[in-house]
Amino acid sequence: MNKSDLLNLYNLELEELLKKSADFMTNNIEFCSLVNARNGKCSQNCKYCAQSSYYKTNIDAFPLLDTETVKNAAIDAKKHGASRFAIVTSGKTPDESDFDRIVEMIKEINKIDGLNSCASIGILNEEQAEILADAGLTRFHHNINTCKSYYPEVCTTHTYDERVNTCRLVKKYGMELCCGVILGMGETVEQRVEMAIELAEIQPDSIPINILMPIPETPFENYHDKIDEENILRTLAIFKIANPKSVLRFCGGRMRLSEKHQELALKYCVEGILTGNYLTTTGKKPEDDIKTVKKLGKTLLCTTI
Ligand code: SF4
Numbered sequence: 282m283n284k285s286d287l288l289n290l291y292n293l294e295l296e297e298l299l300k301k302s303a304d305f306m307t308n309n310i311e312f313c314s315l316v317n318a319r320n321g322k323c324s325q326n327c328k329y330c331a332q333s334s335y336y337k338t339n340i341d342a343f344p345l346l347d348t349e350t351v352k353n354a355a356i357d358a359k360k361h362g363a364s365r366f367a368i369v370t371s372g373k374t375p376d377e378s379d380f381d382r383i384v385e386m387i388k389e390i391n392k393i394d395g396l397n398s399c400a401s402i403g404i405l406n407e408e409q410a411e412i413l414a415d416a417g418l419t420r421f422h423h424n425i426n427t428c429k430s431y432y433p434e435v436c437t438t439h440t441y442d443e444r445v446n447t448c449r450l451v452k453k454y455g456m457e458l459c460c461g462v463i464l465g466m467g468e469t470v471e472q473r474v475e476m477a478i479e480l481a482e483i484q485p486d487s488i489p490i491n492i493l494m495p496i497p498e499t500p501f502e503n504y505h506d507k508i509d510e511e512n513i514l515r516t517l518a519i520f521k522i523a524n525p526k527s528v529l530r531f532c533g534g535r536m537r538l539s540e541k542h543q544e545l546a547l548k549y550c551v552e553g554i555l556t557g558n559y560l561t562t563t564g565k566k567p568e569d570d571i572k573t574v575k576k577l578g579k580t581l582l583c584t585t586i
Contacts, residue, residue, distance in 0.1 A: 305525035312582075459530075517551060528553045
């Protein structure tokens with residue numbers, strides 16, 4: 282589907298648009314959640330991010346956790362029903378010693394019966410992608426964040442193309458790819474459609490949808506009104522129509538939607554939820570998300586912590 286087809290769909294009556302998106306939905310909802318293994322002190326200047334060292338945000342920075350701590354957290358997650366455990370770190374790319382330790386952590390997680398490993402550790406080179414695949418990593422998370430035409434307004438210390446290259450390496454080495462966006466950073470409707478098309482070219486297995494939660498002291502701290510609830514729903518529908526085989530996953534910022542709009546999104550466009558807290562913002566308790574899934578008559582596919 283091309284840009285003008287998607288723009289025409291975007292401008293349909295909302296109900297009609299949501300029904301078109303629903304044609305591509307299963308009745309399943311997947312849950313996952315994350316563990317922050319390294320926080321803050323990032324060399325990059327992403328204008329939305331609490332972890333960038335360019336901005337004086339109020340976060341507790343900490344270096345990479347040790348392998349034993351991560352392993353114990355993984356064992357604990359398994360006890361609570363997890364089937365996937367994700368290591369998430371700040372930074373453009375892991376330095377050599379952090380990378381070796383992360384590979385060690387992945388191998389430890391894979392030894393735990395019934396637990397899959399997942400990682401979100403920044404931009405990769407070819408050698409790193411191959412090492413992660415050889416270590417048995419099942420899924421890698423790396424967002425494009427916004428479309429190519431808007432990327433320079435969001436970050437100038439690395440490029441959109443570097444991000445897409447990492448996504449391509451993940452797929453080249455046979456790992457599953459989780460790749461999404463942050464909405465509400467000042468992009469136009471056309472640029473939301475561009476994101477949908479660019480994601481369709483990348484073909485992620487899962488598309489995390491974040492809605493900007495403006496962080497004090499970042500350049501986007503006042504970006505509270507760059508997207509409204511109806512336009513969030515319209516964008517989700519367009520993403521689903523352009524990416525029918527990918528699971529759209531509600532992530533950070535979904536609390537900006539009312540309960541009613543969150544439920545509409547889950548009914549018509551979204552088949553995954555990152556439950557619990559996010560990296561630097563608060564989310565919803567898994568128990569509350571489970572109640573919503575039941576209320577909508579959906580099937581909870583798996584629990585991932
Ligand atoms: S590279 Fe990641 S951690 Fe660093 S500023 Fe950008 S989004 Fe934040």
